[in-house]
Amino acid sequence: MYRTHTCGELRLTDAGKTVTLAGWVQRVRDLGPFLFVDLRDRYGITQIVVEWLDYHVKGEGGLGSFVVDPAKRAEKVETLAKLGREFVVQVSGPVRQRDNENPNLPTGEIEVLVTELKVLNAAKTPPFTIEEETDGGDELRMKYRYLDLRRANIRRNFELRHRMAMEVRNYLSAHHFLEVETPVLIKSTPEGARDFVVPSRMNSGEFYALPQSPQTFKQLLMVAGFDRYFQIVKCFRDEDLRQDRQPEFTQIDCEMAFVEQEDILNTFEGMAKHLFKSIHEVEFSEAFPRMSFDEAMKGYGCDKPDLRFGMKFQSLTPDPSPGERGEDLVRGVGFKVFDEAELVVGINAEGCAGWSRKQTDALIEFVKRPQIGATGIVFLKWTEEGLKSTVDKFYTPEHLQKWAERFCMKQGDLLCIMAGKADKTRKQLNELRLHMGDLLGLRDPKVFKPLWVIDFPLLEQDEETGRWHAMHHPFTAPKPEDAQKLFDQQDLGSVRANAYDLVINGTEIGGGSIRIHDRTMQEAMFRVLGFTDDDARYKFGFLMDAFEYGAPPHGGAAFGFDRWVSLFGHRTDIREFIAFPKNNSGRDVMIDAPSRIDQIQLDELGITVKG
RNA sequence: GGUGCUGUAGUUCAGUGGUAGAAUGCCCGACUGUCUAUCGGGAUGUCGCGAGUUCGAUCCUCGCCAGCACCGCCA
The missing domain is CATH 3.30.930.10 (Bira Bifunctional Protein; Domain 2)
Known part of the structure; x- marks a missing residue:
């Protein structure tokens, strides 16, 4: 039997028992006369401590003034202090209450005083740290996936x-x-x-x-x-x-x-x-x-809307699909972009009227990226000074007031309006909506909206x-x-x-x-x-x-x-x-698959490989 | 098939047209209660590969390779 308990189960009530644990060395803290080892397995971490008690000479001051014989310590340290990260070890000894408890650890009230320690297997230093916050990059972690999987998270x-x-x-x-x-x-x-x-x-x-x-x-x-x-x-x-x-x-x-x-x-x-x-x-x-597919496409520009936040689409032109009606609030004043668009549609970013020119320009840059391919965004903000748009020279305050009503806009809000072919524009506005949701922190991963x-x-x-x-x-x-x-x-x-x-x-x-x-x-x-x-x-x-x-x-x-x-x-x-995923190009970088096969195998299968 | 970003110490990254640094890890030492221990010391580089520009390239240009993200694609 390699162990009597796991590294996650010992508590203060176990104090006094003699136990055997087996696991991996998470970390060694060498304080001289003390050597602390965090021993880890799937179930948790237990501190084990090595004391050089047999070499201690009690000084005049009582507790706290022990003296260590350096030569004898060196002898014992020979094996114990050489424990490296990720060594597999088996330790036995009594469970005892700690002097300093660690409230961050379920086993933090106790430690195991080592009387016997056996290295079951040494380990090379891992290429990245086996911590919740590892220093390893994705590629390396995948190559050594069996080490990555040791991380608790x-x-x-x-x-x-x-x-x-x-x-x-x-x-x-x-x-x-x-x-x-x-x-x-x-x-x-x-x-x-x-x-x-x-x-x-x-x-x-x-x-x-x-x-x-x-x-x-x-x-x-x-x-x-x-x-x-x-x-x-x-x-x-x-x-x-x-x-x-x-x-x-x-x-x-x-x-x-x-x-x-x-x-x-x-x-x-x-x-x-x-x-x-x-x-x-x-x-x-x-x-x-x-929600019907049509509703989703018209209201969110995609067939899988994220309902953790609002910003539902509103159009300023009649819907181009057959049988649909609606008041046209933008055409006929000489603004070509809107006049020629099949659909003019926008979202209301509540509370964003204070966004700077730099911030709104960044949004335009975002939608102009080739992946999205939009031409631009028209903004309408409602600040303390009233409604102000980037197309003021075409539209009267009365026009803008009607837009604001269509979006149920309040003071402090910012409208982002896009125009063009209906399907394409909705798709682009969807990207903008999701981007805004990210920027505004409205896509909380702990909130679920099915x-x-x-x-x-x-x-x-x-x-x-x-x-x-x-x-x-x-x-x-x-x-x-x-x-x-x-x-x-x-x-x-x-x-x-x-x-x-x-x-x-x-x-x-x-x-x-x-x-x-x-x-x-x-x-x-x-x-x-x-x-x-x-x-x-x-x-x-x-x-x-x-x-x-x-x-x-x-x-x-x-x-x-x-x-x-x-x-x-x-x-x-x-x-x-x-457990064992593949990278962007479908490769398993740990086992290095896919790979070539032997000519014999190809012959058996009657397959000739070109090139 | 396409676009963008990245490639420098074991690792994560900074940096410069005159061959390089931090943190962490690693090694050594000190230390009576640590728990990301602390403190002191030390070692470590094909600057992804190839070509070009240049007196000189890790840095600029082109190509290639690799990784990541995205578009296309994914009934």
Whole structure:
């Protein structure tokens, strides 16, 4: 037995016991006659102390005037004082109350007086400090990930991940969901993301693909009558990476039969609330707000609005979409930028009227960056002197007063107004809104604002090729009232779907839809997406065949587990919550993957590598 | 595929057209209660790689490589 206790459990009530601990040397503090070692394991830190009592000679002054024989000390220090950071050691000795307690440590009231110490394994000096605030950069930490994972704050991320996975399983299992594993070596499908591909040795020239999600399998489980399925499962997409995207990531994948959208939203809203409650003790007594895709785009310029703060869009021109009306408050006074714009839209930054020219110029610079590509911003501020805009030479105070009313503006507020093509301008204003939210500290990671975005369009059109793509995926059903348009291939842009996203704090946490469960409907969908019937049969024949054997109405959802955990951990970088993540270019810098393979392997697979 | 930023001691960074510094880590020493111990001393550099400009380049220019962030992409 290597240990009787962990480094996190000893308390004052244990004083007097003789214990054995094992762990890593966090830090050594050598005070001469005393040597303190912080011994660390997963459970905490316990101070162990080495005293050279046997060499002490009591002086005349009583306690506090010991004298140490330097020669004898040197002898003993030989082994003990050579302990370096991250040595693995085993120590035994009595637990005793400390002279000076450390209130910052759960074990701070006690220490273990070393009577025996064994070095189980020496360690090289680590390339960065194993502290909560490490001095190591990202790349180095990834290369030595096993050292990085020793840091308490990183370890806590995985404790959080574990607890969330347990709670998800508890909730779904209690709601009769069955956890079923689906294959990882599957068939490459078009549409959507690029597949990772695996060559087959036994079927030369043919390839498996790794699943982008278990989508078709979970639908087949519904056909099989499993009724409620879930899986916490790895998915793979060969696309460029971001802070919140890894080539392999984990989804909470779910599907239900005999349900309508409302049943699904309720079930998974329940799961979300269960997680909020069990992990963060946050209680949502009200239903999550719901917003249609159109509302989100018009009010926030994106399909995943961050509702931690306001600054909802208001337009100063009538909405350009068909059937919409509204008073035009800007056109016809000779200001070309607004006259020629399809849409003039802005946000009200409350309390920002005092911003300096330098600050507002910085906002203009921000939106002019190539990534955003806007031409500028018109400002209107309401200070003690009244309304003042950057376009005063075009607009009368009466004009400006009407703008202010439209935005419910108060003294002290600042309007930021942009103009141009409707969709593009909204997108740009969304970036500005989020930027303002950051600048004003309105995006507190400890505040959670969930919402459902619903009524997504079924299809979206590629600007360049004119081709239609499934917005969610090709198995999403149109709303029944729009279904005929799919068969007629008429007015496809207006077809809505019972598709929904769960958005928390401006992050898409998950989404899903009611699926097609009818062969003719699925065929119509594939035709709209530009598949020939042969193509559809080759790629998805198995699914359409299954639909002919009594497929129940069904639908489901999938949630990005890594994102959800990082959100609950108040961070944006999901790599902090993945034990062995990959870098920006999809490399694992620790094991150095991907890598070349032997010619023998290539030959077996019948593969020739170019170059 | 594109844009931007970064690359200097083990690490995190500062810096200069005349081959370099801080902090921390590391090593040595002192110290009777530390807990980011303290104090004293010490060692450490292909200034990412290659080419060009220059009398001379870590610094300027170009290319490449790597990392990060973003756009495209991510049903």
